[in-house]
Amino acid sequence: MEFITRLKRALMACIGEAVKAGEVEAESLSEMEVGVQQMVYEVGHEVLRQWLEGQESNYPADQVPCACGSQAQYVRRREGVSLTLLGRVAYRRTYYVCKQCHTGYLLPIG
Numbered sequence: 001m002e003f004i005t006r007l008k009r010a011l012m013a014c015i016g017e018a019v020k021a022g023e024v025e026a027e028s029l030s031e032m033e034v035g036v037q038q039m040v041y042e043v044g045h046e047v048l049r050q051w052l053e054g055q056e057s058n059y060p061a062d063q064v065p066c067a068c069g070s071q072a073q074y075v076r077r078r079e080g081v082s083l084t085l086l087g088r089v090a091y092r093r094t095y096y097v098c099k100q101c102h103t104g105y106l107l108p109i110g
Contacts, residue, residue: 007047044086052082052091056107060094064107070100080106 018024026032063071078095081088096105 011043041086045089048082048084048086048089049091052080052089053093056094064096064105066096066098066101066103066105068098068101068103070098072096072098072103072105075104078106 015024026035060074063073066072073096075095075097077092079090080093081090083089093106096107097103098105
C-alpha cells in the first residue's frame with residue numbers, strides 16, 4: 001500500500017496547486033461532486049488496469065503445462081476482465097492454447 005500512499009500524496013499536491021492557481025472551476029458543489037466522482041472512478045480503473053497488467057512478466061513463457069498433460073503454447077496477449085469494487089476492469093493478459101486438447105488459458109493473476 002506504499003504505492004497508494006505515494007500516489008495519493010502526489011495527486012493531493014497537484015490538486016492543491018491547481019486550486020491555488022485558480023484552475024479548478026465548477027458552477028456548483030453538485031457539479032464538483034460529479035466531476036470528482038468521475039475522476040476517482042477513472043483514476044482507480046487506470047491504477048487497477050496497470051497493476052493487473054504488471055503482474056505478468058514482460059517475457060511470457062513459450063509454453064505452460066496443460067491439465068491434459070500436454071503443453072499449452074503462447075498465442076498472444078488477450079483482453080481479460082476482472083470485476084472489482086470499481087466495476088469491470090479490462091486489461092491485457094498472456095493467453096495460451098493447448099494443441100492437444102484445444103483448451104485456451106488465461107493464466108491466473110499472482
